[in-house]
Amino acid sequence: MKKLQQIKIEKAKMEEKEKLQEQDLIRLMEDNDHYKRQISSLDAELESSKHAHEKDRLKLEAQLEQIRVESENKILELQCLLSESTKKVQELEAFSESKLVKLKRRELGYKHFIDSHFGSLQELRISSESIRQEVMRTKEIYVEELSHFGFNLKGLVDAAQNYHTVLEENRKLYNEVQDLKGNIRVYCRIRPFLPGQSQKLTTIEYIGENGELVVTNPSKLGKDGHRLFKFNKVFAPAVTQEEVFRDTQPLIRSVLDGYNVCIFAYGQTGSGKTYTMSGPSMSSVENWGVNYRALNDLFNISQSRKSSIAYEVGVQMVEIYNEQKYVCHIFPDVFFNLRTLGIWSTTQPNGLAVPDASMHPVKSTANVLELMNIGLMNRAVGATALNERSSRSHSILTVHVRGIDLETNDILRGCLHLVDLAGSERVDRSEATGDRLREAQHINKSLSALGDVIFALAQKSSHVPYRNSKLTQVLQSSLGGQAKTLMFVQLNPDVESFSETISTLKFAERVSGVELGAARNNKEGRGVKELMDQVANLKDTIAKKDEEIGRLRVPKTSGNGERRSVSSTRHSSASPRRQSLGGPRANQISGERSSKPTQKAASDVDNSSEYSDRQSDTGSQQSMDDFRHHRDFFRQSRLAVVDADLNLGEDTDSRATARRGQNPNEDVVLIGFDDAESEERLSDISDGVLSMGTETDGSINSIVEYTLFPETTKPPSETPEKPFIPAKLPRPTQKTVQTGSSRMSLKKSTPKVLSSKKPPSGNTSAVRSSKRWQ
Numbered sequence: 001m002k003k004l005q006q007i008k009i010e011k012a013k014m015e016e017k018e019k020l021q022e023q024d025l026i027r028l029m030e031d032n033d034h035y036k037r038q039i040s041s042l043d044a045e046l047e048s049s050k051h052a053h054e055k056d057r058l059k060l061e062a063q064l065e066q067i068r069v070e071s072e073n074k075i076l077e078l079q080c081l082l083s084e085s086t087k088k089v090q091e092l093e094a095f096s097e098s099k100l101v102k103l104k105r106r107e108l109g110y111k112h113f114i115d116s117h118f119g120s121l122q123e124l125r126i127s128s129e130s131i132r133q134e135v136m137r138t139k140e141i142y143v144e145e146l147s148h149f150g151f152n153l154k155g156l157v158d159a160a161q162n163y164h165t166v167l168e169e170n171r172k173l174y175n176e177v178q179d180l181k182g183n184i185r186v187y188c189r190i191r192p193f194l195p196g197q198s199q200k201l202t203t204i205e206y207i208g209e210n211g212e213l214v215v216t217n218p219s220k221l222g223k224d225g226h227r228l229f230k231f232n233k234v235f236a237p238a239v240t241q242e243e244v245f246r247d248t249q250p251l252i253r254s255v256l257d258g259y260n261v262c263i264f265a266y267g268q269t270g271s272g273k274t275y276t277m278s279g280p281s282m283s284s285v286e287n288w289g290v291n292y293r294a295l296n297d298l299f300n301i302s303q304s305r306k307s308s309i310a311y312e313v314g315v316q317m318v319e320i321y322n323e324q325k326y327v328c329h330i331f332p333d334v335f336f337n338l339r340t341l342g343i344w345s346t347t348q349p350n351g352l353a354v355p356d357a358s359m360h361p362v363k364s365t366a367n368v369l370e371l372m373n374i375g376l377m378n379r380a381v382g383a384t385a386l387n388e389r390s391s392r393s394h395s396i397l398t399v400h401v402r403g404i405d406l407e408t409n410d411i412l413r414g415c416l417h418l419v420d421l422a423g424s425e426r427v428d429r430s431e432a433t434g435d436r437l438r439e440a441q442h443i444n445k446s447l448s449a450l451g452d453v454i455f456a457l458a459q460k461s462s463h464v465p466y467r468n469s470k471l472t473q474v475l476q477s478s479l480g481g482q483a484k485t486l487m488f489v490q491l492n493p494d495v496e497s498f499s500e501t502i503s504t505l506k507f508a509e510r511v512s513g514v515e516l517g518a519a520r521n522n523k524e525g526r527g528v529k530e531l532m533d534q535v536a537n538l539k540d541t542i543a544k545k546d547e548e549i550g551r552l553r554v555p556k557t558s559g560n561g562e563r564r565s566v567s568s569t570r571h572s573s574a575s576p577r578r579q580s581l582g583g584p585r586a587n588q589i590s591g592e593r594s595s596k597p598t599q600k601a602a603s604d605v606d607n608s609s610e611y612s613d614r615q616s617d618t619g620s621q622q623s624m625d626d627f628r629h630h631r632d633f634f635r636q637s638r639l640a641v642v643d644a645d646l647n648l649g650e651d652t653d654s655r656a657t658a659r660r661g662q663n664p665n666e667d668v669v670l671i672g673f674d675d676a677e678s679e680e681r682l683s684d685i686s687d688g689v690l691s692m693g694t695e696t697d698g699s700i701n702s703i704v705e706y707t708l709f710p711e712t713t714k715p716p717s718e719t720p721e722k723p724f725i726p727a728k729l730p731r732p733t734q735k736t737v738q739t740g741s742s743r744m745s746l747k748k749s750t751p752k753v754l755s756s757k758k759p760p761s762g763n764t765s766a767v768r769s770s771k772r773w774q
């Protein structure tokens, strides 16, 4: 049992063990499955990695092949480069070899050069030593010469210190010479016939070298047909612009010395005023008129003086039209109404009479030419727009000069007025009305005012009527005082312009006579003049006798021949002025006239001019006495004529006074004469009268007042009462018949001249009464 028990225990153990073994087996079988599965997955993995590896291997082999090809190419390239480099190295070796050879050669050359220069240096050293010795010697000479120069320089310094004093003295002397020549000068210039006018008859018979001028009245034969005038200078038609300027030049210099100068051109339309003042064109220098030449001169002189005086130049270019407006041509927008412009009442402290807004600084002639071109262009435009106004307006170019003396800081101020006056023709003959009449009146007024100012200055009158017109106001600074005045009297030689020519010449003669009557020259001048008159008269008598003898000897020739002989005799006369100076012969004529009024009327142009001659001869004192004398008479006569004219039979004094009180301009229109003769007579006589009216109040009224009564201006002849007889009012009709032919020709001529601008029309009598002094 025990054994069985043991066996049983052993059997249980055996069974236990078997159970464990079974479990192990199961586990091992599971492990085996697991491992089998693992092995199969590892197989699959191995297979895939084998594929991948195979792929990589193929890829790497391809890359290897590519690299191999590339490296083979590279090797080839490198082999090429190597061969090239080898070639280059060989070349460089060859080049450096040759360079070396060259450098060696050059080194040899330098060696030679240095050797030779070394030799020269030795030579230079030797010569520098000799030069040093030379310099020492020269230095000694210099010192000697320097002391000599110092001595000379001292003299120069003294001279330089005196330079300013000498310059000042020179200026003074120069201007004294100018003063001696007279502060008012009159140059007469005769225009040549224009192309196509060569067939025309001329009124100019003789031009003397000393300013004598003989004009012929084509309608009067014999002696009465000739008139003699004397001016400072007469320029023949052929005289060039340069020659005309040569006689004007000295005045330009005065402007730079601080003087005021006024140069104006007077004459009828188309007589060459613009030609003389501006020239026909600016393009050619030889045609330049006074304006351009004057400015050119100003700049040239100012340049030559620039080391001692610094000059500044400014120009103004204005136009006065109808006494109301002026246009600044350089600045066409500047268009002022003079009536509202207070500045016109007096000259400004800076010497400007017009607002300095219109002033333009200029630095050279080219500058001026440019400005004047603009000005002329603007004027041309204005002229078209305003119906060719240029002939009926005064064009004024004013040059202001300011100089600073660099040594003393003194300031010099000079002013040059260059004036192209309005046409001076007798507008009254053209029967103008409306605007034209107004223009005529204004031109008359301003030209008369200009004459009044000149005469007032000549008479040294305490009152100079500058304010009577805008023209004289603008020119105020350059008229009177130290100012110098030059008038160009422009003549048209055409016979048709004879009447205008005579009027112009009479005006000019009176202006020129002004200077002759000046205090300083008068004393010496008159004695000489009287003697010259006597000589001239004697020569005249001899010539007459010769003529008579000639006539008795040879058969009587034609009228023309006779006339020629008269004129030729006259040419040979020593003093052509004899006739106009009014010696004993003139008195005789005057006497005849008063006793035979009908004969006198036959040539009233000459009558009044003879008076004018006498007037200039009698001197300023006499003139002033005459003036006072006549003025009283004018008043009486004027009143009488107003009365006669209106035929009212009332108290003339009160009527006239009342009328004057109403409107000063009314007289101008109302006092008229229908008779053409009286019209001409009035203008002629105005020559002799208006100049005396310098101390009037200057209105148009007063101008007309003194213009209308010609006879009263006749100087007293033997008996002082005679001039008071208004012998020319009224004039017998018979006289008109006697002078009919000459009058016709005169009357025809005037409208012709005017028609070149614009044919005027209208009421004669109205214009007539505004007769201006010519």
Ligand SMILES: Nc1ncnc2c1ncn2[C@@H]1O[C@H](COP(=O)(O)OP(=O)(O)OP(=O)(O)O)[C@@H](O)[C@H]1O
Pocket (backbone or CB within 6 Å): 190, 191, 192, 194, 237, 267, 268, 269, 270, 271, 272, 273, 274, 275, 276, 280, 390, 391, 422, 423, 490
């Ligand atoms: N000395 C001269 N030589 C040649 N031609 C001249 C001379 N003077 C004037 N003329 C010519 O005569 C003509 C009229 O001259 P200009 O225009 O100067 O006269 P004006 O008096 O100024 O006239 P206006 O009063 O109309 O201005 C112009 O054709 C001008 O070229």
